[in-house]
Amino acid sequence: xxxxxxxxxxxxxxxYLLKEASSALRVAMEEVLRPLGxxxxxxxxxxxxxxxPGLSNSELARGAxxxxxxxxxxxxxLERDGYVTRPAEAPVGKVLPARLTSRGRRSLEKxxxxxxxxxxxxxxxxxxxxxxxxxxxxxxxxxxxxDGDDGA
Amino acid sequence: xxxxxxxxxxxxxxxYLLKEASSALRVAMEEVLRPLGxxxxxxxxxxxxxxxPGLSNSELARGAxxxxxxxxxxxxxLERDGYVTRPAEAPVGKVLPARLTSRGRRSLEKxxxxxxxxxxxxxxxxxxxxxxxxxxxxxxxxxxxxDGDDGA
DNA sequence: CAATGTATGTCAGAATTCTGACATGAGTCA
DNA sequence: TGACTCATGTCAGAATTCTGACATACATTG
Numbered sequence: 524x525x526x527x528x529x530x531x532x533x534x535x536x537x538x539y540l541l542k543e544a545s546s547a548l549r550v551a552m553e554e555v556l557r558p559l560g561x562x563x564x565x566x567x568x569x570x571x572x573x574x575x576p577g578l579s580n581s582e583l584a585r586g587a588x589x590x591x592x593x594x595x596x597x598x599x600x601l602e603r604d605g606y607v608t609r610p611a612e613a614p615v616g617k618v619l620p621a622r623l624t625s626r627g628r629r630s631l632e633k634x635x636x637x638x639x640x641x642x643x644x645x646x647x648x649x650x651x652x653x654x655x656x657x658x659x660x661x662x663x664x665x666x667x668x669x670d671g672d673d674g675a
Numbered sequence: 676x677x678x679x680x681x682x683x684x685x686x687x688x689x690x691y692l693l694k695e696a697s698s699a700l701r702v703a704m705e706e707v708l709r710p711l712g713x714x715x716x717x718x719x720x721x722x723x724x725x726x727x728p729g730l731s732n733s734e735l736a737r738g739a740x741x742x743x744x745x746x747x748x749x750x751x752x753l754e755r756d757g758y759v760t761r762p763a764e765a766p767v768g769k770v771l772p773a774r775l776t777s778r779g780r781r782s783l784e785k786x787x788x789x790x791x792x793x794x795x796x797x798x799x800x801x802x803x804x805x806x807x808x809x810x811x812x813x814x815x816x817x818x819x820x821x822d823g824d825d826g827a
Numbered sequence: 828c829a830a831t832g833t834a835t836g837t838c839a840g841a842a843t844t845c846t847g848a849c850a851t852g853a854g855t856c857a
Numbered sequence: 858t859g860a861c862t863c864a865t866g867t868c869a870g871a872a873t874t875c876t877g878a879c880a881t882a883c884a885t886t887g
Contacts, residue, residue: 533726537794537806537809537810537813541693541696542700544693544813570685574685590875613882615882618835642690646689649812649815656812657816658689662692663805665695666800667796667798667800668699732866741844742845744846747866748844770866
């Protein structure tokens, strides 16, 4: 069989390369977060709450790209361990706004530094222009992928 | 708190955008593969075997970005269902080269077409130049991330 | 107002993936 | 040859994430 007939061709597929890059990023993040006793999802949740206090469980799930059920499991653990608080009753509707405790904020500080270093390493060797190219291109991909979900 | 102090800033983070794009791709792939009764990992394994017949379990795992234990679970299922064959004894060492059966090849055909359409959709609106930019940039990210794993 | 649609939080169980561990085979090197 | 290192296949159990389901609350619409 030749190199490629109708197939996707892993060597030249941007989709495969995207997955590869994402996997490398995840591995690198896990590596620096492990010494802090924190998983990537764990970190994502805390970082989201730091930047957008009061996010609900469902909103956190969307932000971390997991289901709201998975995020709920995580949130309950974080709440139990005192990193996050949620009011006992919803101020409006059923939505429970979550917030970091001071302990949660403290725990996040080191993680943020660690993850930031990974991102810096990832961008090493890229020019400013390449970085803005990457930004624009990735956004284009996301937009195109989500376009055809139901509309067309 | 202001928009950003020492944090990563989700709105402008290339790392976050990378994860977002990868997630969108995965969702889109799941969407077109579900009607075929196939998961993304399932498809990845078959596609890898189609393009590189004789890959071992460990090699497949690396190619699909999962552990060799996870791939082994999948491979055993694929073998049981007749999509893949492995010799009972290793021709050399412990490595068992896996190959698609004709059933596996048939099953993969439709999936490849479906996944190809997703990739085409993802690249819609991007020029040739942007696609080669994306290729080069993603490879740079992967290289930079893997560099610092142990060496430096 | 009533009905419908959409979104949320949460429980339960299944499926997937992972970490840890072990034995085996190949390659390296003294 | 023998000791050592490394990679592989695989088993077992834990952790994570998912799918399905339900009740509830808000928004829209007739």
